Amino acid sequence: MSDHLLVATRKGLFGFRRGAGGRWRNDETAFLGEPVNLVLADARDGNCYAALNLGHFGVKLHRRRPGQDWQECAVPVYPPQPDAGGGAPEDKASVAWTLQQIWALEAGGADQPGALWAGTIPGGLFRSDDCGDSWTLVRSLWDRPERAEWFGGGYDAAGIHSVCVDPRDSGHVTLAVSCGGVWQTRDGGANWACTTAGMRADYMPPERAEDPVIQDPHRMVSCRDAPDALWVQHHNGIFRSVDGGMAWEAREAQPSSFGFAVAVHPADPHTAWFVPAIKDACRVPVEGRFVVTRTRDGGATFQALSRGLPEGPAYDLVYRHGLDVDASGNRLAMGSTTGGLWLTEDGGDEWTCISTHLPPILALRFA
Amino acid sequence: MPRIVFAPAIQRHVAVAAQDIAAGTVREALDAAFAVEPRLRGYILDDQRRLRAHLAIFVDGVAVRDRAGLTDMVPAGSEVYVVQALSGG
Numbered sequence: 001m002s003d004h005l006l007v008a009t010r011k012g013l014f015g016f017r018r019g020a021g022g023r024w025r026n027d028e029t030a031f032l033g034e035p036v037n038l039v040l041a042d043a044r045d046g047n048c049y050a051a052l053n054l055g056h057f058g059v060k061l062h063r064r065r066p067g068q069d070w071q072e073c074a075v076p077v078y079p080p081q082p083d084a085g086g087g088a089p090e091d092k093a094s095v096a097w098t099l100q101q102i103w104a105l106e107a108g109g110a111d112q113p114g115a116l117w118a119g120t121i122p123g124g125l126f127r128s129d130d131c132g133d134s135w136t137l138v139r140s141l142w143d144r145p146e147r148a149e150w151f152g153g154g155y156d157a158a159g160i161h162s163v164c165v166d167p168r169d170s171g172h173v174t175l176a177v178s179c180g181g182v183w184q185t186r187d188g189g190a191n192w193a194c195t196t197a198g199m200r201a202d203y204m205p206p207e208r209a210e211d212p213v214i215q216d217p218h219r220m221v222s223c224r225d226a227p228d229a230l231w232v233q234h235h236n237g238i239f240r241s242v243d244g245g246m247a248w249e250a251r252e253a254q255p256s257s258f259g260f261a262v263a264v265h266p267a268d269p270h271t272a273w274f275v276p277a278i279k280d281a282c283r284v285p286v287e288g289r290f291v292v293t294r295t296r297d298g299g300a301t302f303q304a305l306s307r308g309l310p311e312g313p314a315y316d317l318v319y320r321h322g323l324d325v326d327a328s329g330n331r332l333a334m335g336s337t338t339g340g341l342w343l344t345e346d347g348g349d350e351w352t353c354i355s356t357h358l359p360p361i362l363a364l365r366f367a
Numbered sequence: 368m369p370r371i372v373f374a375p376a377i378q379r380h381v382a383v384a385a386q387d388i389a390a391g392t393v394r395e396a397l398d399a400a401f402a403v404e405p406r407l408r409g410y411i412l413d414d415q416r417r418l419r420a421h422l423a424i425f426v427d428g429v430a431v432r433d434r435a436g437l438t439d440m441v442p443a444g445s446e447v448y449v450v451q452a453l454s455g456g
Contacts, residue, residue, distance in 0.1 A: 056421040056451040057410040077414040
Protein backbone atom coordinates (compact mmCIF):
# COMPACT_ATOMS: atom_id res chain seq x y z
CA MET A 1 0.00 0.00 0.00
CA SER A 2 1.30 3.45 -0.83
CA ASP A 3 1.95 5.87 2.03
CA HIS A 4 2.89 8.77 -0.21
CA LEU A 5 0.63 10.98 -2.30
CA LEU A 6 1.59 13.79 -4.68
CA VAL A 7 -1.11 16.42 -5.27
CA ALA A 8 -0.74 18.83 -8.20
CA THR A 9 -2.66 22.05 -7.71
CA ARG A 10 -3.12 25.43 -9.29
CA LYS A 11 -0.74 26.89 -6.69
CA GLY A 12 1.92 24.25 -6.32
CA LEU A 13 2.76 20.62 -5.68
CA PHE A 14 1.87 19.26 -2.24
CA GLY A 15 3.21 15.96 -0.93
CA PHE A 16 1.28 14.02 1.71
CA ARG A 17 2.61 11.15 3.74
CA ARG A 18 0.83 8.69 5.98
CA GLY A 19 2.13 8.66 9.52
CA ALA A 20 2.28 5.75 11.96
CA GLY A 21 -1.12 6.62 13.44
CA GLY A 22 -2.78 6.59 10.01
CA ARG A 23 -3.00 10.38 9.63
CA TRP A 24 -1.96 11.87 6.34
CA ARG A 25 0.13 15.05 6.63
CA ASN A 26 1.49 17.51 4.14
CA ASP A 27 5.22 16.91 4.42
CA GLU A 28 6.58 18.78 1.41
CA THR A 29 5.70 21.60 -0.93
CA ALA A 30 7.25 22.53 -4.26
CA PHE A 31 6.58 25.16 -6.92
CA LEU A 32 4.50 27.19 -4.47
CA GLY A 33 2.30 29.63 -6.33
CA GLU A 34 2.76 27.95 -9.70
CA PRO A 35 0.17 25.83 -11.55
CA VAL A 36 1.23 22.18 -11.50
CA ASN A 37 -1.18 20.22 -13.66
CA LEU A 38 0.28 16.70 -13.73
CA VAL A 39 2.58 14.51 -11.69
CA LEU A 40 4.20 11.10 -12.26
CA ALA A 41 6.07 8.83 -9.90
CA ASP A 42 8.09 6.33 -11.94
CA ALA A 43 8.31 3.09 -9.95
CA ARG A 44 11.09 1.78 -12.22
CA ASP A 45 13.74 4.26 -11.07
CA GLY A 46 12.12 6.38 -8.34
CA ASN A 47 12.10 9.53 -10.46
CA CYS A 48 9.22 11.96 -9.99
CA TYR A 49 8.04 14.38 -12.65
CA ALA A 50 5.89 17.51 -12.35
CA ALA A 51 4.39 19.32 -15.33
CA LEU A 52 3.86 23.04 -14.80
CA ASN A 53 1.87 25.42 -16.93
CA LEU A 54 3.35 28.82 -16.31
CA GLY A 55 0.85 30.70 -18.44
CA HIS A 56 3.06 33.56 -19.52
CA PHE A 57 6.13 31.40 -19.93
CA GLY A 58 4.64 28.18 -21.23
CA VAL A 59 4.78 24.57 -20.15
CA LYS A 60 7.71 23.38 -18.07
CA LEU A 61 8.66 19.91 -16.87
CA HIS A 62 10.63 19.23 -13.71
CA ARG A 63 12.21 15.98 -12.59
CA ARG A 64 13.31 14.88 -9.14
CA ARG A 65 15.70 11.98 -8.93
CA PRO A 66 15.70 10.02 -5.64
CA GLY A 67 17.38 12.04 -2.92
CA GLN A 68 17.85 15.13 -5.08
CA ASP A 69 16.06 18.44 -5.60
CA TRP A 70 13.62 19.25 -8.37
CA GLN A 71 15.36 20.26 -11.57
CA GLU A 72 13.93 21.51 -14.83
CA CYS A 73 14.29 19.05 -17.70
CA ALA A 74 13.22 19.30 -21.32
CA VAL A 75 9.66 19.72 -22.55
CA PRO A 76 8.13 18.36 -25.75
CA VAL A 77 8.67 20.86 -28.54
CA TYR A 78 6.54 20.88 -31.65
CA PRO A 79 8.42 21.04 -34.95
CA PRO A 80 8.12 24.12 -37.20
CA GLN A 81 4.66 24.33 -38.65
CA PRO A 82 4.63 24.01 -42.43
CA ASP A 83 3.23 27.03 -44.31
CA ALA A 84 2.70 28.88 -41.07
CA GLY A 85 2.83 32.17 -42.93
CA GLY A 86 4.17 33.89 -39.84
CA GLY A 87 0.80 33.84 -38.12
CA ALA A 88 0.52 35.32 -34.65
CA PRO A 89 0.28 32.92 -31.69
CA GLU A 90 -3.35 33.91 -31.19
CA ASP A 91 -4.42 32.67 -34.66
CA LYS A 92 -6.46 29.51 -34.32
CA ALA A 93 -4.53 27.57 -36.96
CA SER A 94 -1.16 28.34 -35.51
CA VAL A 95 -2.31 27.61 -31.98
CA ALA A 96 -2.46 24.00 -33.05
CA TRP A 97 1.33 23.62 -33.47
CA THR A 98 2.37 24.94 -30.08
CA LEU A 99 2.63 23.00 -26.84
CA GLN A 100 -0.21 24.19 -24.62
CA GLN A 101 -0.28 21.52 -21.94
CA ILE A 102 1.28 18.23 -20.98
CA TRP A 103 -1.92 16.28 -20.34
CA ALA A 104 -0.63 12.73 -19.94
CA LEU A 105 2.67 11.53 -18.53
CA GLU A 106 3.37 7.84 -18.17
CA ALA A 107 6.35 5.54 -17.83
CA GLY A 108 7.27 3.17 -20.61
CA GLY A 109 7.59 -0.55 -20.05
CA ALA A 110 9.65 -2.25 -17.37
CA ASP A 111 12.02 -3.28 -20.16
CA GLN A 112 12.49 0.34 -21.32
CA PRO A 113 14.32 2.18 -18.53
CA GLY A 114 14.16 5.91 -19.03
CA ALA A 115 11.31 5.74 -21.54
CA LEU A 116 8.43 8.13 -20.97
CA TRP A 117 5.30 8.97 -22.95
CA ALA A 118 3.80 12.47 -22.90
CA GLY A 119 0.37 13.27 -24.25
CA THR A 120 -0.26 16.93 -24.98
CA ILE A 121 -2.74 19.56 -25.95
CA PRO A 122 -2.97 20.17 -28.99
CA GLY A 123 -2.91 16.42 -29.54
CA GLY A 124 0.67 15.37 -30.15
CA LEU A 125 2.21 12.31 -28.52
CA PHE A 126 5.86 12.55 -27.51
CA ARG A 127 8.35 9.98 -26.39
CA SER A 128 11.50 10.39 -24.33
CA ASP A 129 14.12 7.69 -23.88
CA ASP A 130 16.25 9.60 -21.40
CA CYS A 131 13.99 10.46 -18.49
CA GLY A 132 12.81 13.69 -20.07
CA ASP A 133 16.11 15.19 -21.22
CA SER A 134 14.83 15.08 -24.79
CA TRP A 135 11.51 14.40 -26.50
CA THR A 136 10.46 13.33 -29.98
CA LEU A 137 7.06 13.90 -31.55
CA VAL A 138 5.47 10.65 -32.70
CA ARG A 139 4.87 11.76 -36.28
CA SER A 140 3.11 8.56 -37.29
CA LEU A 141 0.18 9.69 -35.14
CA TRP A 142 0.55 13.46 -35.63
CA ASP A 143 0.47 13.05 -39.41
CA ARG A 144 -2.66 10.87 -39.46
CA PRO A 145 -5.22 12.55 -41.72
CA GLU A 146 -7.98 11.74 -39.22
CA ARG A 147 -6.39 14.21 -36.81
CA ALA A 148 -7.87 17.03 -38.85
CA GLU A 149 -11.25 15.93 -37.46
CA TRP A 150 -10.17 16.04 -33.83
CA PHE A 151 -11.39 18.97 -31.80
CA GLY A 152 -11.10 20.35 -28.33
CA GLY A 153 -13.01 19.06 -25.32
CA GLY A 154 -12.88 21.74 -22.65
CA TYR A 155 -9.90 23.35 -24.34
CA ASP A 156 -9.52 25.02 -27.71
CA ALA A 157 -7.57 22.09 -29.15
CA ALA A 158 -7.71 18.32 -28.84
CA GLY A 159 -5.56 16.63 -26.21
CA ILE A 160 -4.18 13.23 -25.24
CA HIS A 161 -4.97 12.73 -21.55
CA SER A 162 -4.56 8.99 -21.07
CA VAL A 163 -1.75 6.66 -22.11
CA CYS A 164 -1.89 2.97 -21.16
CA VAL A 165 1.24 0.88 -21.72
CA ASP A 166 0.53 -2.84 -21.87
CA PRO A 167 2.63 -4.48 -19.11
CA ARG A 168 2.88 -7.60 -21.27
CA ASP A 169 4.25 -5.77 -24.30
CA SER A 170 5.84 -2.31 -24.14
CA GLY A 171 5.21 -1.78 -27.84
CA HIS A 172 1.45 -1.97 -27.25
CA VAL A 173 0.24 1.44 -26.17
CA THR A 174 -3.37 2.62 -26.03
CA LEU A 175 -4.23 6.26 -25.68
CA ALA A 176 -7.36 8.35 -25.40
CA VAL A 177 -7.95 11.78 -26.94
CA SER A 178 -10.52 14.45 -26.13
CA CYS A 179 -12.00 14.69 -28.71
CA GLY A 180 -10.29 12.28 -31.00
CA GLY A 181 -11.16 8.76 -29.93
CA VAL A 182 -9.05 5.86 -28.69
CA TRP A 183 -5.87 4.99 -30.60
CA GLN A 184 -3.62 1.95 -30.32
CA THR A 185 -0.20 0.94 -31.51
CA ARG A 186 1.27 -2.55 -31.29
CA ASP A 187 4.68 -1.67 -32.66
CA GLY A 188 5.88 1.06 -30.36
CA GLY A 189 4.24 3.88 -32.28
CA ALA A 190 5.10 3.12 -35.89
CA ASN A 191 1.48 2.37 -36.78
CA TRP A 192 -1.82 3.34 -35.23
CA ALA A 193 -5.45 2.21 -35.32
CA CYS A 194 -8.50 4.02 -33.96
CA THR A 195 -10.55 1.59 -31.89
CA THR A 196 -13.85 2.95 -30.59
CA ALA A 197 -16.41 0.43 -31.82
CA GLY A 198 -19.39 0.68 -29.49
CA MET A 199 -18.71 4.22 -28.29
CA ARG A 200 -21.24 6.85 -29.17
CA ALA A 201 -21.51 10.59 -28.90
CA ASP A 202 -25.20 11.44 -28.66
CA TYR A 203 -24.42 15.12 -28.31
CA MET A 204 -23.15 15.16 -31.92
CA PRO A 205 -25.31 15.23 -35.07
CA PRO A 206 -26.84 11.75 -35.43
CA GLU A 207 -24.81 10.88 -38.52
CA ARG A 208 -21.59 11.52 -36.55
CA ALA A 209 -22.58 9.88 -33.25
CA GLU A 210 -20.53 6.73 -33.86
CA ASP A 211 -17.72 8.37 -35.78
CA PRO A 212 -14.51 6.99 -34.21
CA VAL A 213 -12.36 10.08 -34.55
CA ILE A 214 -14.66 12.53 -32.74
CA GLN A 215 -15.34 10.42 -29.66
CA ASP A 216 -14.67 12.16 -26.37
CA PRO A 217 -13.25 9.81 -23.78
CA HIS A 218 -12.58 12.01 -20.75
CA ARG A 219 -10.24 9.49 -19.12
CA MET A 220 -9.16 5.90 -19.80
CA VAL A 221 -7.54 3.41 -17.43
CA SER A 222 -6.48 -0.21 -17.81
CA CYS A 223 -6.33 -2.94 -15.18
CA ARG A 224 -2.72 -3.66 -14.30
CA ASP A 225 -3.20 -7.41 -13.83
CA ALA A 226 -5.76 -7.83 -16.63
CA PRO A 227 -4.67 -5.27 -19.20
CA ASP A 228 -7.33 -6.23 -21.75
CA ALA A 229 -9.85 -4.66 -19.37
CA LEU A 230 -10.18 -0.94 -19.92
CA TRP A 231 -12.62 1.56 -18.50
CA VAL A 232 -13.49 4.91 -20.02
CA GLN A 233 -15.36 7.83 -18.53
CA HIS A 234 -16.66 9.38 -21.77
CA HIS A 235 -18.56 12.58 -22.38
CA ASN A 236 -21.52 10.39 -23.26
CA GLY A 237 -21.20 8.16 -20.19
CA ILE A 238 -19.27 5.10 -19.08
CA PHE A 239 -17.77 2.52 -21.46
CA ARG A 240 -15.96 -0.70 -20.75
CA SER A 241 -13.82 -3.01 -22.90
CA VAL A 242 -12.73 -6.56 -22.16
CA ASP A 243 -10.75 -7.11 -25.35
CA GLY A 244 -8.02 -4.56 -25.11
CA GLY A 245 -10.06 -1.63 -26.32
CA MET A 246 -11.18 -3.08 -29.64
CA ALA A 247 -14.85 -3.03 -28.68
CA TRP A 248 -16.66 -1.01 -26.04
CA GLU A 249 -19.96 -1.43 -24.19
CA ALA A 250 -21.90 1.28 -22.43
CA ARG A 251 -22.56 0.95 -18.72
CA GLU A 252 -25.04 2.99 -16.70
CA ALA A 253 -24.47 4.28 -13.20
CA GLN A 254 -26.73 6.10 -10.74
CA PRO A 255 -26.98 8.93 -9.86
CA SER A 256 -25.22 9.75 -13.13
CA SER A 257 -22.92 8.26 -15.73
CA PHE A 258 -21.35 11.63 -16.53
CA GLY A 259 -18.05 12.70 -15.01
CA PHE A 260 -14.36 13.08 -15.74
CA ALA A 261 -12.33 10.68 -13.62
CA VAL A 262 -12.16 6.91 -13.43
CA ALA A 263 -9.98 4.42 -11.58
CA VAL A 264 -9.80 0.64 -11.98
CA HIS A 265 -8.71 -1.85 -9.33
CA PRO A 266 -5.17 -2.97 -10.26
CA ALA A 267 -5.97 -6.65 -9.65
CA ASP A 268 -9.72 -6.85 -10.33
CA PRO A 269 -10.92 -5.71 -13.76
CA HIS A 270 -14.56 -5.77 -12.64
CA THR A 271 -14.04 -3.07 -9.99
CA ALA A 272 -13.91 0.58 -10.97
CA TRP A 273 -14.68 3.94 -9.40
CA PHE A 274 -16.18 7.11 -10.87
CA VAL A 275 -17.05 10.57 -9.52
CA PRO A 276 -20.34 11.64 -11.08
CA ALA A 277 -21.69 15.03 -12.02
CA ILE A 278 -25.20 15.73 -13.26
CA LYS A 279 -24.52 15.99 -16.98
CA ASP A 280 -22.37 17.84 -19.48
CA ALA A 281 -24.59 20.92 -19.34
CA CYS A 282 -24.42 21.05 -15.54
CA ARG A 283 -21.12 19.85 -14.09
CA VAL A 284 -21.86 19.69 -10.40
CA PRO A 285 -22.73 16.77 -8.15
CA VAL A 286 -26.27 15.47 -8.53
CA GLU A 287 -28.58 17.24 -6.04
CA GLY A 288 -25.48 18.68 -4.40
CA ARG A 289 -24.51 15.26 -3.06
CA PHE A 290 -20.82 14.60 -3.61
CA VAL A 291 -20.46 10.83 -4.05
CA VAL A 292 -18.19 8.26 -5.62
CA THR A 293 -19.78 5.45 -7.59
CA ARG A 294 -18.22 2.00 -7.56
CA THR A 295 -18.94 -1.15 -9.48
CA ARG A 296 -17.64 -4.56 -8.50
CA ASP A 297 -19.34 -6.53 -11.27
CA GLY A 298 -18.05 -4.99 -14.43
CA GLY A 299 -20.64 -2.26 -14.48
CA ALA A 300 -23.80 -4.34 -14.11
CA THR A 301 -24.51 -2.54 -10.85
CA PHE A 302 -23.08 0.51 -9.08
CA GLN A 303 -23.06 1.71 -5.48
CA ALA A 304 -23.04 5.37 -4.55
CA LEU A 305 -20.47 5.77 -1.76
CA SER A 306 -20.65 8.76 0.54
CA ARG A 307 -19.50 7.80 4.05
CA GLY A 308 -17.04 10.44 5.12
CA LEU A 309 -17.92 12.75 2.23
CA PRO A 310 -19.72 16.06 2.89
CA GLU A 311 -23.25 15.62 4.24
CA GLY A 312 -24.57 18.99 3.20
CA PRO A 313 -24.64 20.42 -0.29
CA ALA A 314 -21.22 20.11 -1.92
CA TYR A 315 -20.29 21.23 -5.40
CA ASP A 316 -16.89 19.66 -5.67
CA LEU A 317 -15.83 18.50 -9.08
CA VAL A 318 -13.02 16.02 -9.66
CA TYR A 319 -10.97 16.54 -12.82
CA ARG A 320 -9.98 13.62 -15.03
CA HIS A 321 -6.58 13.24 -13.31
CA GLY A 322 -7.95 13.94 -9.84
CA LEU A 323 -8.63 10.33 -8.82
CA ASP A 324 -6.02 7.63 -8.26
CA VAL A 325 -5.88 4.13 -6.77
CA ASP A 326 -2.73 2.68 -5.26
CA ALA A 327 -1.04 -0.60 -6.17
CA SER A 328 -3.05 -2.54 -3.58
CA GLY A 329 -6.46 -1.39 -4.83
CA ASN A 330 -7.52 -0.50 -1.30
CA ARG A 331 -6.36 3.10 -1.12
CA LEU A 332 -7.85 5.76 -3.34
CA ALA A 333 -7.37 9.51 -3.26
CA MET A 334 -9.41 12.17 -4.95
CA GLY A 335 -9.01 15.92 -5.17
CA SER A 336 -11.51 18.51 -6.30
CA THR A 337 -11.34 21.81 -8.10
CA THR A 338 -12.46 23.49 -4.89
CA GLY A 339 -9.38 22.23 -3.08
CA GLY A 340 -10.90 19.28 -1.25
CA LEU A 341 -8.77 16.18 -0.78
CA TRP A 342 -10.20 12.85 0.39
CA LEU A 343 -8.71 9.44 0.88
CA THR A 344 -10.09 5.94 1.50
CA GLU A 345 -8.24 2.91 2.78
CA ASP A 346 -10.99 0.37 2.16
CA GLY A 347 -11.84 0.76 -1.49
CA GLY A 348 -14.25 3.61 -0.97
CA ASP A 349 -16.55 2.38 1.81
CA GLU A 350 -15.25 5.14 4.09
CA TRP A 351 -13.56 8.38 3.12
CA THR A 352 -11.41 10.69 5.25
CA CYS A 353 -11.07 14.37 4.49
CA ILE A 354 -7.40 15.35 4.38
CA SER A 355 -8.05 19.01 3.58
CA THR A 356 -10.66 21.35 2.19
CA HIS A 357 -8.29 24.29 1.89
CA LEU A 358 -5.90 23.33 -0.85
CA PRO A 359 -5.75 25.28 -4.08
CA PRO A 360 -7.80 23.80 -6.94
CA ILE A 361 -6.52 20.26 -7.46
CA LEU A 362 -5.64 19.42 -11.04
CA ALA A 363 -4.13 15.94 -10.62
CA LEU A 364 -2.84 13.54 -8.01
CA ARG A 365 -0.91 10.29 -7.91
CA PHE A 366 0.22 7.79 -5.35
CA ALA A 367 4.00 7.57 -5.28
CA MET B 368 25.05 50.18 -27.64
CA PRO B 369 21.49 48.93 -27.27
CA ARG B 370 20.62 47.02 -24.12
CA ILE B 371 18.20 44.17 -23.46
CA VAL B 372 16.58 43.91 -20.05
CA PHE B 373 14.27 41.22 -18.69
CA ALA B 374 11.64 42.10 -16.10
CA PRO B 375 11.92 40.75 -12.55
CA ALA B 376 8.93 38.45 -13.13
CA ILE B 377 11.00 36.65 -15.77
CA GLN B 378 14.17 36.73 -13.68
CA ARG B 379 12.27 34.87 -10.98
CA HIS B 380 12.42 31.82 -13.21
CA VAL B 381 15.65 32.39 -15.12
CA ALA B 382 18.24 34.84 -13.86
CA VAL B 383 19.71 36.93 -16.67
CA ALA B 384 21.50 40.23 -16.28
CA ALA B 385 20.83 43.18 -18.54
CA GLN B 386 23.29 43.08 -21.40
CA ASP B 387 24.61 45.22 -24.19
CA ILE B 388 23.77 44.00 -27.68
CA ALA B 389 24.51 44.91 -31.26
CA ALA B 390 21.95 47.03 -33.09
CA GLY B 391 19.71 44.92 -35.28
CA THR B 392 16.32 43.27 -35.01
CA VAL B 393 14.46 42.27 -31.87
CA ARG B 394 15.06 38.63 -32.79
CA GLU B 395 18.79 39.24 -32.96
CA ALA B 396 18.65 40.94 -29.58
CA LEU B 397 16.85 37.97 -28.05
CA ASP B 398 19.21 35.49 -29.67
CA ALA B 399 22.10 37.31 -28.04
CA ALA B 400 20.47 36.88 -24.65
CA PHE B 401 19.68 33.22 -25.36
CA ALA B 402 23.33 32.61 -26.24
CA VAL B 403 24.22 33.66 -22.71
CA GLU B 404 21.34 31.75 -21.07
CA PRO B 405 19.86 29.05 -23.33
CA ARG B 406 17.17 28.16 -20.78
CA LEU B 407 15.58 31.54 -21.37
CA ARG B 408 14.51 30.75 -24.93
CA GLY B 409 11.62 28.46 -23.94
CA TYR B 410 10.32 31.06 -21.49
CA ILE B 411 10.18 33.86 -24.06
CA LEU B 412 9.39 32.12 -27.35
CA ASP B 413 6.98 29.30 -28.12
CA ASP B 414 7.97 26.28 -30.16
CA GLN B 415 7.24 28.15 -33.39
CA ARG B 416 9.80 30.79 -32.34
CA ARG B 417 7.13 33.44 -31.83
CA LEU B 418 6.90 35.73 -28.84
CA ARG B 419 4.67 33.97 -26.27
CA ALA B 420 1.13 35.30 -26.25
CA HIS B 421 1.25 36.86 -22.79
CA LEU B 422 4.63 38.53 -23.03
CA ALA B 423 5.37 41.97 -24.39
CA ILE B 424 8.55 43.54 -25.73
CA PHE B 425 9.11 47.28 -25.75
CA VAL B 426 11.82 49.12 -27.66
CA ASP B 427 12.29 52.46 -25.95
CA GLY B 428 8.78 52.19 -24.58
CA VAL B 429 7.10 51.28 -27.86
CA ALA B 430 5.57 47.79 -28.07
CA VAL B 431 6.96 45.69 -30.89
CA ARG B 432 4.49 45.02 -33.67
CA ASP B 433 5.86 41.87 -35.31
CA ARG B 434 5.36 39.33 -32.52
CA ALA B 435 5.93 36.35 -34.84
CA GLY B 436 8.90 37.36 -36.96
CA LEU B 437 10.34 39.78 -34.37
CA THR B 438 11.68 41.96 -37.17
CA ASP B 439 11.18 45.30 -35.41
CA MET B 440 14.46 47.20 -35.42
CA VAL B 441 16.50 47.99 -32.33
CA PRO B 442 18.30 51.28 -33.01
CA ALA B 443 21.66 52.16 -31.52
CA GLY B 444 21.35 53.39 -27.94
CA SER B 445 17.86 52.02 -27.38
CA GLU B 446 16.61 49.73 -24.63
CA VAL B 447 14.73 46.51 -25.26
CA TYR B 448 12.50 45.59 -22.32
CA VAL B 449 10.90 42.14 -22.10
CA VAL B 450 8.01 41.86 -19.67
CA GLN B 451 5.04 39.69 -18.92
CA ALA B 452 1.69 41.18 -19.90
CA LEU B 453 -0.98 41.52 -17.25
CA SER B 454 -3.23 39.27 -19.31
CA GLY B 455 -2.83 35.56 -18.83
CA GLY B 456 -3.20 35.59 -15.05
